[in-house]
Amino acid sequence: MAEESTTPDLVALTRQLFDAASSGDVDALMQFYAPDAVWETTLVTLDGSAAIRERLEEWLGAFDELEFELEEILDLGNGVTLTVVNQRARPAGSSSSGGYMQRQEALIGVWEQGMVTHATTYLDIDEAHAAAERLAEERR
Numbered sequence: 001m002a003e004e005s006t007t008p009d010l011v012a013l014t015r016q017l018f019d020a021a022s023s024g025d026v027d028a029l030m031q032f033y034a035p036d037a038v039w040e041t042t043l044v045t046l047d048g049s050a051a052i053r054e055r056l057e058e059w060l061g062a063f064d065e066l067e068f069e070l071e072e073i074l075d076l077g078n079g080v081t082l083t084v085v086n087q088r089a090r091p092a093g094s095s096s097s098g099g100y101m102q103r104q105e106a107l108i109g110v111w112e113q114g115m116v117t118h119a120t121t122y123l124d125i126d127e128a129h130a131a132a133e134r135l136a137e138e139r140r
Contacts, residue, residue, distance in 0.1 A: 008114040010075045014083055017116075018068045024060050026053060032116055039119040042105075065090040071104075074132070078139035081109040082132040084125055108132045110139075 013032065020028035030053055033039075039046040039055075046052045060066065065088075072084040087103045090096070106128030110118040122128035 008111070010079070010081050010109075010111050011073045013111070013114060014073050014081055014109065015070065018070055018083070018085065021056075021060070022066070022068050024066070026056055026060065029056060034112065034115040034117045037115070037117050037119070039121070041121045042123055062092055063089040064092050064094070064096075065100075076132055076136035078136050079111045080132055080136040080139060081111065082128060083107045083109065084128075106132075108135065110135070 017032045067088045069086040074082045084106045106122045108120045
Protein backbone atom coordinates (compact mmCIF):
# COMPACT_ATOMS: atom_id res chain seq x y z
CA MET A 1 0.00 0.00 0.00
CA ALA A 2 1.39 3.41 -0.99
CA GLU A 3 1.95 5.90 1.80
CA GLU A 4 -0.07 9.10 1.67
CA SER A 5 1.85 12.36 1.79
CA THR A 6 1.68 14.20 5.10
CA THR A 7 2.81 17.41 3.39
CA PRO A 8 -0.16 19.75 3.01
CA ASP A 9 -1.11 20.83 -0.52
CA LEU A 10 -0.44 24.55 -0.15
CA VAL A 11 -2.13 25.44 -3.44
CA ALA A 12 -5.33 23.72 -2.28
CA LEU A 13 -5.10 25.36 1.15
CA THR A 14 -4.62 28.77 -0.48
CA ARG A 15 -7.74 28.20 -2.61
CA GLN A 16 -9.69 27.25 0.53
CA LEU A 17 -8.42 30.36 2.32
CA PHE A 18 -9.68 32.60 -0.50
CA ASP A 19 -12.97 30.69 -0.69
CA ALA A 20 -13.48 31.57 2.98
CA ALA A 21 -12.57 35.20 2.26
CA SER A 22 -15.00 35.34 -0.68
CA SER A 23 -17.80 34.01 1.52
CA GLY A 24 -17.04 36.65 4.17
CA ASP A 25 -16.66 33.94 6.82
CA VAL A 26 -14.03 35.38 9.15
CA ASP A 27 -14.15 32.36 11.49
CA ALA A 28 -13.39 30.00 8.59
CA LEU A 29 -10.71 32.35 7.31
CA MET A 30 -8.97 32.56 10.68
CA GLN A 31 -8.56 28.77 10.79
CA PHE A 32 -5.75 29.23 8.25
CA TYR A 33 -3.69 31.59 10.44
CA ALA A 34 -1.40 30.50 13.26
CA PRO A 35 -2.11 32.23 16.60
CA ASP A 36 1.18 34.15 16.36
CA ALA A 37 0.94 34.88 12.62
CA VAL A 38 2.21 38.18 11.25
CA TRP A 39 0.73 39.88 8.20
CA GLU A 40 2.55 42.77 6.59
CA THR A 41 0.00 44.74 4.58
CA THR A 42 0.68 47.74 2.37
CA LEU A 43 -0.29 50.03 5.27
CA VAL A 44 0.45 48.25 8.55
CA THR A 45 1.97 45.15 10.13
CA LEU A 46 -0.56 43.00 11.95
CA ASP A 47 0.89 40.99 14.83
CA GLY A 48 -1.06 37.95 15.96
CA SER A 49 -4.37 36.41 15.01
CA ALA A 50 -6.44 38.95 17.00
CA ALA A 51 -5.02 41.85 14.99
CA ILE A 52 -5.44 39.92 11.74
CA ARG A 53 -9.06 39.08 12.61
CA GLU A 54 -9.83 42.71 13.43
CA ARG A 55 -8.39 43.94 10.12
CA LEU A 56 -10.19 41.25 8.11
CA GLU A 57 -13.50 42.10 9.78
CA GLU A 58 -12.96 45.78 8.93
CA TRP A 59 -11.98 44.98 5.33
CA LEU A 60 -14.81 42.54 4.65
CA GLY A 61 -17.32 44.84 6.37
CA ALA A 62 -16.33 47.81 4.20
CA PHE A 63 -17.97 46.26 1.13
CA ASP A 64 -21.45 45.18 0.13
CA GLU A 65 -19.88 42.93 -2.51
CA LEU A 66 -16.33 41.57 -2.60
CA GLU A 67 -14.96 38.99 -5.01
CA PHE A 68 -11.52 37.43 -5.18
CA GLU A 69 -10.37 36.06 -8.54
CA LEU A 70 -7.25 33.96 -8.15
CA GLU A 71 -5.02 34.65 -11.12
CA GLU A 72 -2.03 32.59 -10.00
CA ILE A 73 -1.06 30.39 -7.07
CA LEU A 74 2.50 29.11 -6.89
CA ASP A 75 3.99 26.73 -4.35
CA LEU A 76 7.63 27.78 -4.45
CA GLY A 77 8.72 25.12 -1.99
CA ASN A 78 9.94 25.34 1.59
CA GLY A 79 6.51 26.47 2.78
CA VAL A 80 6.35 29.57 0.56
CA THR A 81 3.41 30.41 -1.68
CA LEU A 82 2.76 33.32 -4.00
CA THR A 83 -0.80 34.22 -4.90
CA VAL A 84 -1.82 36.88 -7.40
CA VAL A 85 -5.39 37.93 -6.79
CA ASN A 86 -7.78 40.39 -8.38
CA GLN A 87 -10.26 41.96 -6.01
CA ARG A 88 -13.49 43.48 -7.28
CA ALA A 89 -15.56 45.26 -4.69
CA ARG A 90 -18.52 47.57 -4.22
CA PRO A 91 -18.09 49.75 -1.13
CA ALA A 92 -20.82 49.54 1.50
CA GLY A 93 -23.64 51.97 0.80
CA SER A 94 -22.78 52.60 -2.85
CA SER A 95 -25.35 52.00 -5.56
CA SER A 96 -25.54 48.50 -7.02
CA SER A 97 -25.31 49.92 -10.55
CA GLY A 98 -21.85 51.40 -10.05
CA GLY A 99 -19.19 52.27 -7.59
CA TYR A 100 -17.08 49.18 -8.13
CA MET A 101 -13.37 49.24 -7.46
CA GLN A 102 -10.74 46.80 -8.60
CA ARG A 103 -7.30 46.03 -7.28
CA GLN A 104 -4.66 43.47 -8.10
CA GLU A 105 -2.25 42.39 -5.42
CA ALA A 106 0.12 39.58 -4.62
CA LEU A 107 0.40 37.78 -1.32
CA ILE A 108 3.37 35.81 -0.15
CA GLY A 109 2.46 33.19 2.41
CA VAL A 110 4.80 31.29 4.69
CA TRP A 111 3.14 28.08 5.82
CA GLU A 112 4.05 25.74 8.66
CA GLN A 113 2.01 22.64 9.48
CA GLY A 114 -0.81 23.78 7.21
CA MET A 115 -1.14 27.27 8.72
CA VAL A 116 0.02 30.70 7.60
CA THR A 117 2.68 32.00 9.96
CA HIS A 118 3.67 35.04 7.92
CA ALA A 119 1.96 36.86 5.06
CA THR A 120 3.09 39.86 3.05
CA THR A 121 0.96 41.88 0.65
CA TYR A 122 2.48 43.53 -2.43
CA LEU A 123 0.89 45.84 -4.98
CA ASP A 124 3.82 45.37 -7.38
CA ILE A 125 3.41 41.85 -8.77
CA ASP A 126 6.95 41.62 -10.19
CA GLU A 127 8.42 42.71 -6.86
CA ALA A 128 6.34 40.05 -5.11
CA HIS A 129 7.54 37.32 -7.49
CA ALA A 130 11.18 38.24 -6.84
CA ALA A 131 10.68 38.48 -3.06
CA ALA A 132 8.85 35.13 -2.92
CA GLU A 133 11.57 33.36 -4.90
CA ARG A 134 14.27 34.84 -2.62
CA LEU A 135 12.35 33.78 0.48
CA ALA A 136 11.84 30.23 -0.75
CA GLU A 137 15.56 29.98 -1.52
CA GLU A 138 16.51 31.40 1.92
CA ARG A 139 14.33 28.79 3.65
CA ARG A 140 16.14 25.83 2.00
